[in-house]
Amino acid sequence: MAPMGIRLSPLGVAVFCLLGLGVLYHLYSGFLAGRFSLFGLGGEPGSGAARPAPAADGGTVDLRELLAVSVLAAARGGEEVRRVRESNALHEKSKGKTREGADEKMTSGDVLSNRKMFYLLKTAFPSVQINTEEHVDAADQEVILWDHNIPEDILREITTPKEVPAESVTVWIDPLDATQEYTEDLRNYVTTMVCVAVNGKPVLGVIHKPFSEYTAWAMVGGGSNVKARTSYNEKTPRIVVSRSHSGMVKQVALQTFGNQTTIIPAGGAGYKVLALLDVPDKSQEKADLYIHVTYIKKWDICAGNAILKALGGQMTTLRGEEISYTGSDGVEGGLLASIKMNHQALVRKLPDLEKIGHN
Ligand SMILES: Nc1ncnc2c1ncn2[C@@H]1O[C@H](COP(=O)(O)O)[C@@H](OP(=O)(O)O)[C@H]1O
Ligand SMILES: [Mg+2]
Missing domain, CATH: 3.40.190.80 (D-Maltodextrin-Binding Protein; domain 2)
Structure with a gap:
């Protein structure tokens, strides 16, 4: 007999326990983890707190958050590209030759933009595969934190989070497209780019023009600003x-x-x-x-x-x-x-x- 005369039937207790187990399973499977990171609970803006470590199985990533970081990375990389061009210290080198025998050029603009873009994305999304045009120097790491801000135009177009398994994601970074033209000071052709593929299919794209500060972004089945x-x-x-x-x-x-x-x-x-x-x-x-x-x-x-x-x-x-x-x-x-x-x-x-x- 329970206190105050309330009788607990064995069936009721069993149903209650099953419901409790269901709730625990839901929490464990990462549902709340995704929501917490969305609302910035993984690190207050500007607090310097990094995003929580992903679950051992890689967990999920929210493509809307990944888009926000990709837009930021393209802009930050673009600042490096502009700064190097304006300082005229390109330190141009050849990485080798294309199959057709043209020089594959690389400059300080490529290297510094790559460093910013790679570490911004890697710090925010440590569990995703990132492929980038330039070599990443592990001895020259930089922890660049994302403030968990999703820009207004993205929130307006993409109204809900889009979670996908982290292991299905491949990010492609081009820290400076049109390097040849960059060395010729043909600034209008230069872009920085981030792409996200899910199971090999291109899903998010960002193209940023550093010298006119124009950015185009789009998500397949999501929205775009172009x-x-x-x-x-x-x-x-x-x-x-x-x-x-x-x-x-x-x-x-x-x-x-x-x-x-x-x-x-x-x-x-x-x-x-x-x-x-x-x-x-x-x-x-x-x-x-x-x-x-x-x-x-x-x-x-x-x-x-x-x-x-x-x-x-x-x-x-x-x-x-x-x-x-x-x-x-x-x-x-x-x-x-x-x-x-x-x-x-x-x-x-x-x-x-x-x-x-x-x-
Ligand atoms: N035959 C080739 N071999 C290697 N890279 C090539 C190529 N053709 C084009 N690309 C690369 O594709 C990008 C666009 O080329 P283009 O300006 O000729 O249209 C450039 O990238 P990067 O500037 O990022 O190296 C260029 O190097
Ligand atoms: Mg390129």
Whole structure:
């Protein structure tokens, strides 16, 4: 007999215990951990407290938080890129040669931007795989803390957290796209980029222009701060192509679309994707298609691929194959990027890369 005459039936006690166990399981499976980090309980803004360590199994990450950190990382990296350019202390080096024999350049802008971007993302999300264009010097670590602030425009577009398993995530960083043009002081082509792939599919993309301080971001199935233009010329498209790794791209473009087609040579894969979109930056040229025929790396293209995909466009190899953003760094089959067009019809028009000898 319980106090005050309340009788506890054995069945009631059993149901109560089962409910209690259910609640404990829910807590243990990380539900609250995700919510706590979302509301900043993992570290008060500016307190210097790091995000709580992930669960032993890697736990989950919130893609909305990852987007906020990616936008911040692209901007912080961009500050380094600008500072180095303005101080004129580029310390230009060659990392080696491309397959076509061009110098693969690296500058202090690439190295310092890489350090900021990598450590900002790594400190906020220690359990995710990060692939970056430049070597990360472990002896030169920097703990850069995220203040857990999610910018207003992201909160407005993406109204709920999006949790995914940490082990499904691959982050790709390009700390300075268009390094060749950076060394030539062609500042408008330069971008910093972050991309997040989930199970190899590009899901988040950030492209930042350090010299005009414009940032485009998008999440597939989430939202974006950039959109497609209202119309594109599919018949005689203006085609944006590489100015420093062009290979046979002009011949391919003219052969496919005829001599009336305008070719726009430009630096940077990030810049060329922005050329397809409705970007307010006045110095940004506009094009209808982006074609690349030589070898290229995943950090150069993943952010653009994610943004195009989020806005209903596509980036594929020239044969129309999807690109998987896990595993190896390189992409062999060239690139075709389009939006508001019949992408597969464009693929059918293009000649086979093998037949044109790759470059
Ligand atoms: N054939 C090739 N081999 C290696 N990297 C290439 C390449 N073609 C393009 N890229 C890289 O892709 C990015 C865009 O190229 P482009 O400006 O020629 O369109 C540049 O990145 P980085 O500047 O980050 O090195 C460039 O180095
Ligand atoms: Mg690059």
